[in-house]
Amino acid sequence: MPREYVTQNHFPNYFNGSEIIVAGKLTNRSSDSLHVQVTASNSDRSLVMEKDISLSGQERETKRRVEEAEAGPNADGYVERLWGFLSVKDGLNGRLRSHTSSERENFTQRATELSLSYNFLTPLTQMKVETPQVLADGTIAEAEPTEAPSAHSDLANQLAEEEPMGDTPQSLHRNKEQPATVPIAGKATNGLKRPGKKSVTLSKTSADGDPHFVVDFPLSKLTVCFNINGEPGDVLRLVTDHKNSGVTVNGKLIGAPAPPGSHKQQRTYFSSIIIVVDKPRRSYIEVTPRKVIVDGLDRLILPCSSSVTVDNKDLAVAIVANANVTVTIQGTIQFIILMHIYKNPAPYQRDHLGFYIADSKGLSKDTHGLLGQFIYEEVTLTQFPGNITAATGNDTQEISITQTNPEAGHMALQVKERTVDVVKKSRHIYSGTHTVHCWFAKNNAAKLIDGQYRDYVVSHMFDTEDWPHGTNAH
Structure with missing residues (x-):
């Protein structure tokens, strides 16, 4: 799945028993499986784990869980809204981690669009409470659309959820040219051992x-x-x-x-x-x-x-x-x-x-x-x-x-x-x-x-x- 449809997927630390949640939105719903790759490293070791998860086998269980989550009042589209919420939160964190103005603007635009789409009140959106205007015919006038605050406003620069991570997020999705299986260890990238893309020519011995x-x-x-x-x-x-x-x-x-x-x-x-x-x-x-x-x-x-x-x-x-x-x-x-x-x-x-x-x-x-x-x-x-x-x-x-x-x-x-x-x-x-x-x-x-x-x-x-x-x- 494209990077823009995945929430935070890079974490600076992991402690035994802690929980890490990554949410994503599938763009190819006809696919039978989802390829997941997890990388981790410490001072003297790096680890890469890969697995192909069958989507067809999870469909019934997922449907049951979604129906349970959406059973309550005003819970329509609960799972999609949850993804939207996590994506907005990830975008706000990304603003603080950004190193260039264009990168910051991209995070801002993405988080703003999602906030307005799902009616989330965030540092990038405003909620106005107004007395409705009654027209001469007794009807109520439509409210003016709410505008997002400027990316440079003080309100937009505030974030109460989490401290900045300090590292650029890394993609968890598989590149198109990357094979599903890995014959040998490849060259190091950012201190991690990545699976190689080419098979090794074995000796006859x-x-x-x-x-x-x-x-x-x-x-x-x-x-x-x-x-x-x-x-x-x-x-x-x-x-x-x-x-x-x-x-x-x-x-x-x-x-x-x-x-x-x-x-x-x-x-x-x-x-x-x-x-x-x-x-x-x-x-x-x-x-x-x-x-x-x-x-x-x-x-x-x-x-x-x-x-x-x-x-x-x-x-x-x-x-x-x-x-x-x-x-x-x-x-x-x-x-x-x-x-x-x-x-x-x-x-x-x-x-x-x-x-x-x-x-x-x-x-x-x-x-x-x-x-x-x-x-x-x-x-x-x-x-x-x-x-x-x-x-x-x-x-x-x-x-x-x-x-x-x-x-x-x-x-x-x-x-x-x-x-x-x-x-x-x-x-x-x-x-x-x-x-x-x-x-x-x-x-x-x-x-x-x-x-x-x-x-x-x-x-x-x-x-x-x-x-x-x-x-x-x-």
Whole structure:
């Protein structure tokens, strides 16, 4: 709704238990929903909350309340008059906060028009009590119209309701170009973290699904993938850079029965992911498909069903309702966690999470973990003669490699002076919206990762211990 149809929507302070009322007049009555955005900030944090409110669902209850309010005598148009009263009050306050003569004149004109329209006695209007004039024919002459006092009069400059706020009001309505959902935190505006307007291009490096791991090697122009067949309840170390950036990422697995026809007896997915940040101070973010816990200077529990952005100096968390969570650390590290939520899940489906590395510039070359160990690595492919057919697996596609293909023969991956047999596969990422062609390492990424996959199972979600193992033999 346009700014001129909304009452005061900027408040300098809010205390626990206090009440804030904002009234507005809809200009598009055919709309099915109303988009509401609330921003708040203090000395070290800013918060943005968004929600789309269904208007059709509120129509019956609103109608009942309006009928009750207008049931009394002389109460016709009660709700509209209430909006008019609050708008006049807001205009009078705006006059005191105005910084220019044109701004002051606009507030004055708006408040005056509403005062006259609804017959409100305000500092901008006058009420005259006169003895009616009886004409010769016995009728009463019409009263002359009441004029508003000058904007420069002493009466117009008086306001008894509230003290001036001192800040320019900010609009609560959504701009036309602003999307309804927000992929990542945007740039700061007046100290607040605003939702961005453009979606971020994610890296392929991720752990999603069963869980399926994808590692992108941009310098080598190669993408490698592997599976980890863990057990329900296992906590996997995804990223650890505890000594340098202070960042550690762990994910907990949940079990689910395999779908009919699957070669597996069970599947495992990430049910929760924790990001621990030890620098410059201890904090953590815990993400599940239903809620996000941000524990830093204060502890916030945020529902995943609402779009919220929290900016706490070196740590920003942006939630896009029921879609994803973006965590930005010190402006140089960014992780995106996708939420996979089923409305009517099949017996083999579980709500789960996917973990993606969007920006790793702030991670050191000592970074480790199932994904972290490859961030600064380069790999090469070598070719052996022969024909290989890739096995079919979950979210993969069978591809035959023959001598007629450019990538003919049995391929081997050289990583950290180790040789790993790989085959070509296709993998679906970003909730199935993108397909990645990758070289697949079998047997829980044997020889591809340092050590064995059980070395990456940690004791609990907040474990930040350094990588205690060495590398594999050649």
